Each structure stands twice: as C-alpha cells, then as structure tokens.
Amino acid sequence: MKKIAILVTILLFLLLIWQCGNNGDTMTGQKQPMKKAAAVDKAVISKVTDALIKKHGDENAERIKRGVRHAAGLWRQSDGSSEAFETFCLDHFIAAEEERELVFKKLSRNFEVILGHFNKIELDLKAPLHLDAGEIHPIDQIFGGCDVGSHLDEDFYRNKIAFIVALNFPYYSLDEKKKLGRDWSRKEWAYARLGDFYISRVPAELKQKYSEVNSNARVYISQYNIYAGKLVNDKGEKLFPKDLILLSHWNLRDELIANYGTARGMEKQRMIYEVMKRIISQEIPQQVINSNQWDWNPYQNKVFKDGEVVELKPEPNTRYQHILNSFRALKAADAYYPPSMDTFIKRKFAGEMEIPQPEVEALFIKFISSPQVKKTAQLIRSRLKRDLEPFDIWYDGFTARSGISEEKLNAITRKKYPTAKALETDLTNILLKLGFSREKADFLASKIVVEAARGSGHAWGPEMKAEKAHLRTRVPTDGMNYKGYVIAVHEFGHNVEQIVSLNDVDYYMMQGVPNTAFTEALAYIFQKQNLDLLGIKETNPDKDYLKALETCWNAYEIMGVSLLDMRTWKWMYEHPEANVQQLKEAVIRIAKDIWNNYYADVFGGVKDQPILAVYSHMIHYPLYLTGYAYGELIKFQIEQHLESKDFAAEVERMFSAGRLTPNLWMKNAAGKEIAIEPILQATDEALKHIK
Ligand SMILES: [Zn+2]
Structure with a gap:
C-alpha cells in the first residue's frame, strides 16, 4: 500500500521543528550567501579547544574538539560575542562521565515530556479535523493549523540548552555512525541520537520560501486533471466514460492498470501513454489541463471545439519550473548545514534515510540489470501473449486476489x-x-x-x-x-x-x-x-510465488523512477544556473538514458521512452520516490525473516532495537544488511513454479 502514514509525517514534522527552528537570523541581502558569516571564527575554536583540553586532560580531547566545533557552527552573533562563546564552553563542558550521564538522563526525560505533550496537543487540536465527529467549523481549522512547538528551538538556543547538547553530545555524520556505531554501546548510540537534535540553524526566511514553493507545487499537482472522457483517437472516437477525470499521474496509471484484459483495453492504455508523453514533454495544450471544454487527440496533439480544430498554446514548462523552484529554495539552505549535509541530496539520503545516495544508486542499478527482471518480463510477455509495451512497467497480473466477493x-x-x-x-x-x-x-x-x-x-x-x-x-x-x-x-x-x-x-x-x-x-x-x-483461509497455493514476482516487477519499475529522481537532482547540482528549458531537456534525456540502459532490452528493444518521468512526486515531493523503492527491499527482507520464525516474539525483538541506522537495524533483525538478493532469490524460485 503506497501511502504515507500520518504518524510518519508527524515524526518528520517534529524532527523538522527540532532541527530547523526559527532563530531570528536575517539574510544579509546578498543574492546567494555562499557561506553564512561565522559568528565564532577558527582562531576562537582553537583557543577554546586548547583551554578545555588543558582543563580536562587529553583523555577528553576528541570529544572536546568535536563538541566545540559543532557548537561553534550553530552559534550566531545574536547568541553572544566570541568571548561569550568561550565562557559558555568553559562553563558547560562536562568532563566526568557520571555527570554527563546524569545530564543525558535529565535531557531524555525532559525531551520526552516536551515532545510527548506537543504531540498530544497537536493530536487533540486536530481531532475535530481528523475524527468523524460532526461538521468542521472554520475555528477548528485555525486551531488545527496551529504549530504550538514552532518556537521551541528558538527558545532552546536562547536559554542555551541547544548549545549544551551540541557541546556535550555532538553530532556524528552518517559515515561516522556507520564506522564507529558498530562498536558503540547502546548508551553511546543514545548519546549520538541526542546529538542529532541540533544539526543546523536555517534562517526562517529560507524555510518560509521553501514552504511557499512546495505549497505551490502541491496545488499545481492537485489540480492536474485530465478529462479522459474528452480524449479522442484518430477516428474521432471517445474510448473512456464521459465523466472520467484522471489526476496525473496516479489515476492515469491506475486507469491504465485497470484496462488489462478489458474491451479495447490496449487502445485505452496506449492513449493514456500518449497523454503521459505529452505531459512529460510539456506539449500538452495548457488549456486541456483540468478542463472539459475541449476534445483532445493526444496522438496528433490536436484540440477540437465542436469538431473544429483550435490552436492552443502548450503548457509553458510549468512542470519543470516547480522542480527548479524547489531546487533553488532548498539549495539556498545548504550553507547552514555541516559538510556531511550540505546538499539536499545528502540531507535526504545520509540525513533522513541514513543511507548514502551512491550506495542506493549502486544497489538499484544492480537490481534493474539483473537477469531475474528479464526472465520475469518474458513470463509477462507469455501471459499477455504479446510483446511488451513501455506502460507494462505497471503490469499487475501477479497480484493475487481473494476469491470472495x-x-x-x-x-x-x-x-x-x-x-x-x-x-x-x-x-x-x-x-x-x-x-x-x-x-x-x-x-x-x-x-x-x-x-x-x-x-x-x-x-x-x-x-x-x-x-x-x-x-x-x-x-x-x-x-x-x-x-x-x-x-x-x-x-x-x-x-x-x-x-x-x-x-x-x-x-x-x-x-x-x-x-x-x-x-x-x-x-x-x-x-x-x-x-x-477474519478466519478466512487463503487457498491460492501460488500466493507466495506471485507475491515474489509482483515485488520484483514493482521494484524494477519504482527503482527506475527513483534513479531518474536522483540523477535529476545530481544534474541540477552540477548545473545550478540551468534554466527551465535546459532542465526539461535534461530530465527527458536522463529518463531515456535510463530506459535505454536498463529497460529497452527487457521491453523487446524499444528505445528512447520517457515514461519514467511521469511521476508527480518528482514535482512536489523532491527525492521522495527512493523511499518506496528502498521500502520494497526492507519489507521483503523483514517479511521473509518473519516467515520462518515465531512472528510475535520476533516483532518484539526486532522493533525494540530502536533507531539504529537502517543497515545495522536490519543486521540485528535479520542477520544481514539490506540487500536485493532476497527478492531476486525468491523471484528465481517463483519463476520455476509460475507459468
Ligand atoms: Zn502505512
């Protein structure tokens, strides 16, 4: 089920509040601040570090260096002078482990109090909006939109709690967590997680700017409806029900899937794919979007009103403008992060997912080039009794359906x-x-x-x-x-x-x-x-085999889409001055490259297909798609592990490990790091049984 649980949104939201609190910084008025002005310079950092080492001894040197550097990175002029920073560090660095542990416990308790109650406040304020409990009054909406925790970060920089954390429980990058984390005790892990609380101080203006850009992108996507009932083929026939409206890309894709095996299904599928291609290329006439005023032949890209051809302008690359807007807004915050997170790509992967982007890309490429994918495609071809078309990336004939109505x-x-x-x-x-x-x-x-x-x-x-x-x-x-x-x-x-x-x-x-x-x-x-x-036994003996094939094919599709998303962002970082036309061309070129390298052969040699570029997520959820693809691997591995074990006992054991890095979590849970092999092996096995 491809859906985001609210809980997750809430967690991320809390994380964002914590990590990116409002801090009253003002922009200097420069066009693109390459580096924020350091409130504490290198000389001060060395001076404080030396003084602390002298005071507390060499055995604390490593921790002192790390803590002072990290706290200095968060210090702003509004927090005090260099001398104030120096005094703060000398006063608040905790050398004795006993006291450090005591402070850690107090911080943990108090953060639980704060996070727990803020969560509860939000839950309660949103209850009238979320629960089936009568009409919503406009006042409910205002309360539901309240962000009661939004000033917490600012407060904690002001009262210096944030700096006490940064100085004594400094941040470790993902690389460091991976390297050092294997030998950490649980307590050391918990210390490091506390260190994740204060990583950056992004100016409020930059956050607001992104929030505005993202909100515009969401509105754009939410209104991108195609009136399928108005689509005509070369003979002027309308194939879809008159009132069918399809939101791009989800409904377009789902309608395409729903037409496997229906009357004139293939014609409808091809027509939808033509629509998708016009959206990707932005040749789609602007005025047919979200409008039932015109008949549109997507093959010829001609628009008709009362049977007469009408000249309409194409969409002016708006799709790509939204991506570019996101890129510019997010990139502007880069300078406010430590080097291990100084691009949005790093923040999304090494930061949020805690898996380095290059590692993900390598894994996906290995999967989509695997022979199992090719063999699964052959099986689909023989089941469909025809050559594959590009839109068969969404073939869903392996989905086992219950026999009960x-x-x-x-x-x-x-x-x-x-x-x-x-x-x-x-x-x-x-x-x-x-x-x-x-x-x-x-x-x-x-x-x-x-x-x-x-x-x-x-x-x-x-x-x-x-x-x-x-x-x-x-x-x-x-x-x-x-x-x-x-x-x-x-x-x-x-x-x-x-x-x-x-x-x-x-x-x-x-x-x-x-x-x-x-x-x-x-x-x-x-x-x-x-x-x-419900006490109903599923009887399909092939259900596990079908599941494996379904997972393999889904993963193959979504990994290609994710690869495009990742490479688009890499391209933007390599071409920060690119304009919207150049971005559009790049996305289409990269989509076709990925297709030609990893899909064309599997799909009977058909080249230069841009289909992977149709996902809407790329527009309003930047770099989100990888989560789905990676999720397929994680899900399969956990599921497979649980199959042969005492389900309940294992669920308790696995999930009580808490927030390790993904690979360490999986190693602890299933004995191995996250890998593609479990799905590939299950696919091999399934291919022997399913014809
Ligand atoms: Zn869910």
Missing part, C-alpha cells in the same frame, strides 16, 4: 465491527491470533485507542510512554466495511510498531525506527494477514 467481506466486517469501540475491544484477540502472549497482547491493546476517522485512516503514535497510540479508520453508521477493515489492520501494524519501539526500547533517544520504510513494512505484514484474522 467484496460484498460478502463487507457483510462480515460490518457485523464484526459495527463501531470503532468493537474493534478496540477485539485488539487483544487479534494479537493473540498473531501469536503474542496474553500479557503482551493485553499491554499492547491497552496502549491503543480506536477512533472513527473522517478521512481514510491513519495511525498516530504517542511520543511519550504515558500516552496511547491512535488507530483511525472509516466506520460508517452501518459498520466498518472491508476496505476500512483492511486499512485498520494496516494501521494496527503501525500502532504495534509505535508502542514497541517506544516502550520496549532502552533509551528514549533511541525510540522509533530507522526510517519510514520500517514501520510501513510491519503495517504491510499485518495487513497481509487480514483475511486470516
């Missing part, structure tokens, strides 16, 4: 769960069925509240042990339908992760999972068991 399933879930409370009461039971001990099941269930959602559903975790997680799904007045139930089981998986990784992790600073893919993995594994949990 949705209607019947709806009846079952409505009866079983007439209200949110009914599900809440049943949570212990579900956990027992999954193999949790009575004691553990009772504990976990006691920590989860089920509520009827206004939207489709989400899981919202607590940030403090005293609080509960919230499971939200649709519960209409006639009871929970099957769709709502499946979402509930998915969100329940998130909740279990949230509770285990908060309550069973030894240090609060280590709570959580390495990145969003890990919580999605458990949610998905729960979701997969939804029929079992």
Whole structure:
C-alpha cells in the first residue's frame, strides 16, 4: 500500500521543528550567501579547544574538539560575542562521565515530556479535523493549523540548552555512525541520537520560501486533471466514460492498470501513454489541463471545439519550473548545514534515510540489470501473449486476489465491527491470533485507542510512554466495511510498531525506527494477514510465488523512477544556473538514458521512452520516490525473516532495537544488511513454479 502514514509525517514534522527552528537570523541581502558569516571564527575554536583540553586532560580531547566545533557552527552573533562563546564552553563542558550521564538522563526525560505533550496537543487540536465527529467549523481549522512547538528551538538556543547538547553530545555524520556505531554501546548510540537534535540553524526566511514553493507545487499537482472522457483517437472516437477525470499521474496509471484484459483495453492504455508523453514533454495544450471544454487527440496533439480544430498554446514548462523552484529554495539552505549535509541530496539520503545516495544508486542499478527482471518480463510477455509495451512497467497480473466477493467481506466486517469501540475491544484477540502472549497482547491493546476517522485512516503514535497510540479508520453508521477493515489492520501494524519501539526500547533517544520504510513494512505484514484474522483461509497455493514476482516487477519499475529522481537532482547540482528549458531537456534525456540502459532490452528493444518521468512526486515531493523503492527491499527482507520464525516474539525483538541506522537495524533483525538478493532469490524460485 503506497501511502504515507500520518504518524510518519508527524515524526518528520517534529524532527523538522527540532532541527530547523526559527532563530531570528536575517539574510544579509546578498543574492546567494555562499557561506553564512561565522559568528565564532577558527582562531576562537582553537583557543577554546586548547583551554578545555588543558582543563580536562587529553583523555577528553576528541570529544572536546568535536563538541566545540559543532557548537561553534550553530552559534550566531545574536547568541553572544566570541568571548561569550568561550565562557559558555568553559562553563558547560562536562568532563566526568557520571555527570554527563546524569545530564543525558535529565535531557531524555525532559525531551520526552516536551515532545510527548506537543504531540498530544497537536493530536487533540486536530481531532475535530481528523475524527468523524460532526461538521468542521472554520475555528477548528485555525486551531488545527496551529504549530504550538514552532518556537521551541528558538527558545532552546536562547536559554542555551541547544548549545549544551551540541557541546556535550555532538553530532556524528552518517559515515561516522556507520564506522564507529558498530562498536558503540547502546548508551553511546543514545548519546549520538541526542546529538542529532541540533544539526543546523536555517534562517526562517529560507524555510518560509521553501514552504511557499512546495505549497505551490502541491496545488499545481492537485489540480492536474485530465478529462479522459474528452480524449479522442484518430477516428474521432471517445474510448473512456464521459465523466472520467484522471489526476496525473496516479489515476492515469491506475486507469491504465485497470484496462488489462478489458474491451479495447490496449487502445485505452496506449492513449493514456500518449497523454503521459505529452505531459512529460510539456506539449500538452495548457488549456486541456483540468478542463472539459475541449476534445483532445493526444496522438496528433490536436484540440477540437465542436469538431473544429483550435490552436492552443502548450503548457509553458510549468512542470519543470516547480522542480527548479524547489531546487533553488532548498539549495539556498545548504550553507547552514555541516559538510556531511550540505546538499539536499545528502540531507535526504545520509540525513533522513541514513543511507548514502551512491550506495542506493549502486544497489538499484544492480537490481534493474539483473537477469531475474528479464526472465520475469518474458513470463509477462507469455501471459499477455504479446510483446511488451513501455506502460507494462505497471503490469499487475501477479497480484493475487481473494476469491470472495467484496460484498460478502463487507457483510462480515460490518457485523464484526459495527463501531470503532468493537474493534478496540477485539485488539487483544487479534494479537493473540498473531501469536503474542496474553500479557503482551493485553499491554499492547491497552496502549491503543480506536477512533472513527473522517478521512481514510491513519495511525498516530504517542511520543511519550504515558500516552496511547491512535488507530483511525472509516466506520460508517452501518459498520466498518472491508476496505476500512483492511486499512485498520494496516494501521494496527503501525500502532504495534509505535508502542514497541517506544516502550520496549532502552533509551528514549533511541525510540522509533530507522526510517519510514520500517514501520510501513510491519503495517504491510499485518495487513497481509487480514483475511486470516477474519478466519478466512487463503487457498491460492501460488500466493507466495506471485507475491515474489509482483515485488520484483514493482521494484524494477519504482527503482527506475527513483534513479531518474536522483540523477535529476545530481544534474541540477552540477548545473545550478540551468534554466527551465535546459532542465526539461535534461530530465527527458536522463529518463531515456535510463530506459535505454536498463529497460529497452527487457521491453523487446524499444528505445528512447520517457515514461519514467511521469511521476508527480518528482514535482512536489523532491527525492521522495527512493523511499518506496528502498521500502520494497526492507519489507521483503523483514517479511521473509518473519516467515520462518515465531512472528510475535520476533516483532518484539526486532522493533525494540530502536533507531539504529537502517543497515545495522536490519543486521540485528535479520542477520544481514539490506540487500536485493532476497527478492531476486525468491523471484528465481517463483519463476520455476509460475507459468
Ligand atoms: Zn502505512
């Protein structure tokens, strides 16, 4: 299920508040500040470092150097003079481990208090918006948009708590965490996680600028509808239902998928692909976007009004302008980060995902060049009984579908769960069925509240042990339908992760999972068991084989798309002065290159296809797509590991490791680092059985 859980958004959001607090810096008025003005210069850093080493001895030298350097990087003129910095360091550096540990414990406790309560405030303020509880009044929206924690960072720089953390629990880059982290004790890991709290101080103007740019991109994407009912072929025929409106790219892709095996399905699929190509090339007439005023033949790129050809202007590269705007806004913040995070690419990969970008790229290339992908393509060709077309990157014929009608399933879930409370009461039971001990099941269930959602559903975790997680799904007045139930089981998986990784992790600073893919993995594994949990046994003996092939093909598609996203960003950093036309040409060229290198052969030799460039995420979620692709690997590996083990015991063990780096987490969980081999091996096995 490709969806972002709200919980994750919240975590990221909190992280952003922490990392990028408002600090009152002002821009100097220079066009592009290459480096922020250092409030504490190198000479002062050496002087303070030497003085501290003299005072506390050589055994503390390493920590002193690191701490002073990091604190100096965050110090601004508004925090005080160089002398004030010097005095601060001499007064606040903690040499004795006993005292350092004491301060660490106090910081952990207090951060839990603060983060936990801010989370609770936000949850409660947003409740009228998120819960199915009557009409929303405009005042609810204002409260729902309140960001009560937004000044916390500023406050903590002012009262110097942020500097005490930076000086005594300094930041370690991902490289350092990877190198040193293997030998760290749990306590040292927790110290390092505390060190992640204060990494940068990006001026408020820059953050606002990006937020504005991103919001514009979101609006652009949210209104990019194609009126499929107005599409005509060369014979002037309309193939789609009159009122069908497709949001690009999701609905276009889903409609394409829905047309495998339907009457004139292939014609419809080809037509959608023509539309996609016009969007990518921006030859699409501006006025057909989000409008039902015109008939449009995407093959000829001709527009008709009452049967007469009308000349309309193409979209003026707006798609690429949004990417460029994001790039410029994000790049402007580069100078405010330490060297290990001084590009958006590094922040996204080494920072947020905690996997270096080159490593991800190498892994993806290895996967998409693998013979297993080619063999899977051959199987698809023989199943479709035709040569592959570029849009078959979305072939979904391996998806195992339940033999029971949705209607019947709806009846079952409505009866079983007439209200949110009914599900809440049943949570212990579900956990027992999954193999949790009575004691553990009772504990976990006691920590989860089920509520009827206004939207489709989400899981919202607590940030403090005293609080509960919230499971939200649709519960209409006639009871929970099957769709709502499946979402509930998915969100329940998130909740279990949230509770285990908060309550069973030894240090609060280590709570959580390495990145969003890990919580999605458990949610998905729960979701997969939804029929079992209703007492319905799935009978398809090929289901695991089909699953492997489906994962392989999905990964092949999304890795190509991610590769394009990554290479586009690398290209922008290499060509920071590029204009929108040059960016468009580069994206299309890179998309075709990737296609020609890794897809053309698999797709029967057809070259120069730009299809990988159609994803909307590239426009409004910069560098987000890799998370999906990497998530496929993580999910598969965790799932495979759990298959042969005591499910409940392993879930508890794996998720109580907390926020290690992804590879260390996986090594601890499944004995190996994150790899492509598990999917490839399962694909090999499946190819022997599925014809
Ligand atoms: Zn999810």
